[in-house]
Amino acid sequence: MNLPWRSIPLWLGALCLLAIGVAALAAPVLVGSDPLAMVARPYLWPGQNAAHWLGTDMLGRDLWSGLVYGARVSLRIGLEAGVCTALLGLAIGCLAGYFGGWVDNLLMRVTELFQIMPSLIFTLVLVIILGPRVDTLVLGIAATAWPNVARLARGEAQRLAGMEFVQAARVIGMSEARILWVHILPNALMPVLAMLAMLVGHAILTEAALAFLGLSDPNVVSWGSMIGAGRDVLRTAWYMTALPGLAIFFTVAALGLLGGALNDWLNPRRGGLQ
Amino acid sequence: MSVLSVEGLCVRYAGQQNPAVDDLSFSVEAGQTLALVGESGSGKSTTGFAILGLLPAQAQVRARQLAFAGQNLLGLSENALCAVRGGGIGMVFQDALSALNPLMTVGEQIAEAVRLHHPVSRAEARARALALLKRVRIAEAQRRLDEYPHRLSGGMRQRVVIAMALAGEPRMLIADEPTTALDVTIQAQILRLLADLQAEAGLALLLITHDLGVVAEMADRVLVMRHGRCLEQRDVLDLFNAPQHPYTRQLLAACPPVGSPV
Numbered sequence: 001m002n003l004p005w006r007s008i009p010l011w012l013g014a015l016c017l018l019a020i021g022v023a024a025l026a027a028p029v030l031v032g033s034d035p036l037a038m039v040a041r042p043y044l045w046p047g048q049n050a051a052h053w054l055g056t057d058m059l060g061r062d063l064w065s066g067l068v069y070g071a072r073v074s075l076r077i078g079l080e081a082g083v084c085t086a087l088l089g090l091a092i093g094c095l096a097g098y099f100g101g102w103v104d105n106l107l108m109r110v111t112e113l114f115q116i117m118p119s120l121i122f123t124l125v126l127v128i129i130l131g132p133r134v135d136t137l138v139l140g141i142a143a144t145a146w147p148n149v150a151r152l153a154r155g156e157a158q159r160l161a162g163m164e165f166v167q168a169a170r171v172i173g174m175s176e177a178r179i180l181w182v183h184i185l186p187n188a189l190m191p192v193l194a195m196l197a198m199l200v201g202h203a204i205l206t207e208a209a210l211a212f213l214g215l216s217d218p219n220v221v222s223w224g225s226m227i228g229a230g231r232d233v234l235r236t237a238w239y240m241t242a243l244p245g246l247a248i249f250f251t252v253a254a255l256g257l258l259g260g261a262l263n264d265w266l267n268p269r270r271g272g273l274q
Numbered sequence: 275m276s277v278l279s280v281e282g283l284c285v286r287y288a289g290q291q292n293p294a295v296d297d298l299s300f301s302v303e304a305g306q307t308l309a310l311v312g313e314s315g316s317g318k319s320t321t322g323f324a325i326l327g328l329l330p331a332q333a334q335v336r337a338r339q340l341a342f343a344g345q346n347l348l349g350l351s352e353n354a355l356c357a358v359r360g361g362g363i364g365m366v367f368q369d370a371l372s373a374l375n376p377l378m379t380v381g382e383q384i385a386e387a388v389r390l391h392h393p394v395s396r397a398e399a400r401a402r403a404l405a406l407l408k409r410v411r412i413a414e415a416q417r418r419l420d421e422y423p424h425r426l427s428g429g430m431r432q433r434v435v436i437a438m439a440l441a442g443e444p445r446m447l448i449a450d451e452p453t454t455a456l457d458v459t460i461q462a463q464i465l466r467l468l469a470d471l472q473a474e475a476g477l478a479l480l481l482i483t484h485d486l487g488v489v490a491e492m493a494d495r496v497l498v499m500r501h502g503r504c505l506e507q508r509d510v511l512d513l514f515n516a517p518q519h520p521y522t523r524q525l526l527a528a529c530p531p532v533g534s535p536v
Binding site: 101163164165167168170171172173174175178182183187 | 326328331357358359360361364365367368369372374375376377378386387390391435438439441442
């Protein structure tokens with residue numbers, strides 16, 4: 001189980017994410033102003049004013065401050081939604097794959113029910129009904145993204161259920177619940193972990209898409225809400241959408257690189273583990 | 275009294291015409307080894323799983339008697355069966371690599387098996403795991419405790435599997451092709467280990483195999499199976515000296531005698 005230390009994508013992705021993560025954590029140190037406060041003349045272009053080097057938006061809010069504080073919200077939503085998606089999918093997939101029979105049938109029909117709905121529209125409806133807040137955004141994203149994870153985990157659990165160590169566990173008198181917890185879950189977790197980076201990237205993109213449509217938590221700044229706000233002045237002041245857009249691009253690209261490298265490492269079918 | 279006594283065991287899979295096991299009767303005494311012999315698909319393994327109640331739901335198991343240490347196993351609740359599995363009857367499998375969880379260390383897995391049947395602390399379970407590893411004669415047991423299965427050789431893995439089977443201090447072992455996946459020298463070591471353990475604890479051993487060499491070395495009694503039926507059941511010397519059933523004679527003839535030109 002050696003990490004591919006020489007892998008360039010791994011390093012590039014990890015360093016990029018680390019930088020963004022540190023910026024998000026150190027937001028109060030990095031920027032002096034509240035991202036929602038009007039601190040200067042509106043429509044300042046980047047580089048026009050040294051005190052606000054990335055410029056200001058149409059209400060005179062500092063864009064650099066918005067980007068750094070927005071990283072907090074976007075990363076938080078991405079991480080929370082990604083982890084929720086993984087846990088939900090893992091639980092349902094493992095139950096279905098391990099027990100098989102009617103449990104499998106029932107859970108897989110439910111999974112398909114979720115899969116046949118267009119996911120963005122489904123998330124949209126959920127967020128509209130529940131009201132756009134950070135926690136409802138997380139819920140809305142996780143509620144539509146889990147079926148893929150469930151299918152992956154189900155396949156793994158089915159494979160594992162046929163393995164002799166599971167049979168051996170039954171033979172030494174382990175209960176079904178304990179077998180699921182000790183043998184199935186940890187083994188099915190590996191491929192899902194490899195998928196986690198992609199899930200986080202997907203969640204950040206979905207949050208941005210929702211915010212672009214005006215569905216973002218009005219009390220906090222996220223990259224998505226910055227894009228949503230800048231949409232109206234796209235032709236005259238395109239930098240207001242381009243800057244948070246670039247932030248999303250780099251974050252999701254870094255997650256993609258990291259996810260690919262982790263997949264190579266953790267995926268047993270590529271001969272990484274063992 | 276026999277440790278295990280089986281009478282008229284029938285197993286039938288739903289939708290199949292012929293039963294997988296048909297009217298099988300045998301018993302195993304403490305300290306004795308009974309070998310179930312037969313070709314693939316003759317119902318040997320099915321018999322082993324039927325005893326432990328581990329066949330899938332579509333298999334129908336009936337028997338006039340299926341008793342372990344005087345306790346009827348048919349109709350036991352799942353919880354009571356869990357106590358018998360491992361606690362009363364241990365089982366050793368053919369493929370020792372896939373019989374171990376790749377993500378848990380050897381020590382953790384044996385300790386887990388210990389704690390299933392004995393309410394002991396983690397430290398105590400670990401100490402017992404170490405004792406079990408020593409009992410199955412693994413070299414450098416202390417170091418092996420914290421190693422993952424893929425770092426061990428095939429023979430060592432099989433020893434670990436046997437240690438796990440012994441964790442619940444069973445009175446009987448079912449060994450399903452325990453040496454088939456191993457090379458010849460390791461086979462001999464594992465068979466000797468099983469024989470020693472049997473002598474130490476007076477274990478009853480049900481040995482499932484197609485290897486007549488193993489049978490000659492280990493068994494007291496032999497039961498020859500074909501198509502789920504018992505063809506003959508006799509003491510091992512009688513069987514090798516004067517096989518009665520034509521199929522047994524064929525089976526013995528298929529094995530080249532020692533010293534014959536290849």
